[in-house]
Amino acid sequence: MEAIINWVVGVVDKLGYTGIVLGMFLESSCFPFPSEVIMIPAGYLAHEGKMNLWLAVAMGIIGSWLGALFNYYLALWLGRPLLLKWGKYLFIDEQKFEKGERFFQRHGEIGTFTARLIPVVRQYISLPAGLVRMNMARFLFYTGLGAGIWVTILAWIGYVAGQNQELIHKYSREATIAAIAGCAVLIAVYVWIHRRRKAREESR
Numbered sequence: 001m002e003a004i005i006n007w008v009v010g011v012v013d014k015l016g017y018t019g020i021v022l023g024m025f026l027e028s029s030c031f032p033f034p035s036e037v038i039m040i041p042a043g044y045l046a047h048e049g050k051m052n053l054w055l056a057v058a059m060g061i062i063g064s065w066l067g068a069l070f071n072y073y074l075a076l077w078l079g080r081p082l083l084l085k086w087g088k089y090l091f092i093d094e095q096k097f098e099k100g101e102r103f104f105q106r107h108g109e110i111g112t113f114t115a116r117l118i119p120v121v122r123q124y125i126s127l128p129a130g131l132v133r134m135n136m137a138r139f140l141f142y143t144g145l146g147a148g149i150w151v152t153i154l155a156w157i158g159y160v161a162g163q164n165q166e167l168i169h170k171y172s173r174e175a176t177i178a179a180i181a182g183c184a185v186l187i188a189v190y191v192w193i194h195r196r197r198k199a200r201e202e203s204r
Helices: 002-015 017-028 036-047 053-090 094-115 126-131 136-161 165-203
Strands: none
Touching: 002 017, 017 036, 017 053, 017 136, 036 053, 036 136, 036 165, 053 126, 053 136, 094 126, 094 136, 094 165, 126 136, 136 165
16 A cells, blocks of 8 residues: 555656546546545645645545546436336336436435545546536535635545555545535435425325
């Protein structure tokens, strides 16, 4: 891990902000490339005075947007036609697809936002968004919001921990646990509010 981080630090240092955008593009698309190995070294370079911390965060968000858009349009152009054509073999007919589409259109914001804070899931949440043609403005807003929080946390870890592997591991683990717990609470509150609102509407 230390060797990988040292290599990435060198790459990001050489490519600068372009390296952050490229790395986060890969992380947000279908490629298994963790954001930790991009944003933590970027935070370290900011601590060393070789980068501006907030500009590095901005480049991380831009890269996340680009990767998310790649997945979105991949699902829109390829996934949707294939699913409608072959979904019957997976017991997904057009009626079920349209039902899922309506569900994601109503609740896609909370899913898109929270998924950006959860490992593994964050790379793939753009696929269902593309499948159901989620509103682009809302998709970009909630993707940017979730990605912005996560890349800021990672950059801060790199800025504070430097190249101390024990601290990086400790802070990363704590940040992941806190993010998952926070998402669980947020989703629970969202469901509670939604059910109360639905109950009020039905009682009228």
